[in-house]
Amino acid sequence: MIIDDKLLNQVSQQARKSERLRMNYNLHESLDAKAQRLFNALEPGTHLPVHRHRHTAETYILLRGLINVMFYDSEGNETERFTLNPSEGNYGVHIPSGQWHTLEVIEPSVIFEVKDGPYTPLSPDDIMSIKR
Template sequence: MIINDELLDKITAEAQASPRLRMNFNLHDNLDAKAQRLINVLLPCTILPIHRHRHTAETCLLLRGKMFVLFYNEVGAQIERYFLDHTTGNYGVHIPKGQWHTVEVIEPSAILEVKEGPYTPLSLEDIMD
């Protein structure tokens, strides 16, 4: 499989049709895989709650678009704000295990996400109100 504009356009069309305004395309074979690799297309106004992954770090590389990745402390105060945009030379971010984070999408964006598996759904204690 090649990751190209045609694939990203297809995933983007699926995100546009989704009420969540985002769509992922898994590159791993199953949810039990030791490495979770996926392309995630996110559109402006998508709502991704502030959350954390207590059991794994996460690496995100920007494939297209512009977005902010925001880090928060334990009490919900923003502590870092990273602008991802190829024209600025900022291509991705590594999110340490347990770091509270979310995104703010500026224009339709596609990221490659990599984290340890198996897939673990977020529990209520891993989503900040």
């Protein structure tokens, strides 16, 4: 399999048509895989709640577009903000296990995302309600 503009354009087109304004393209064969590797196409206006993954770190590498990734403390205060923009040499971010985070899509984007498996849906305790 080649990872090229054709593939990224296809996933981005699906994201634009999605009610959630995002679409995954999984490279792992099952949700039980030990490594969850995927492309995540994200459109401006998509909403990802502030959340954490208690049992795995997560890494984003931005292949195209522009996003902000925000870290929060347990009180809901933003503690760090990273602007990812490949044209400016800012390619990715590593999110430690347990770190509250979310992202903001500034322009249509595609990230390569990696975290440990198996896939575990977020529990209500891993989603933080804050006013943004």
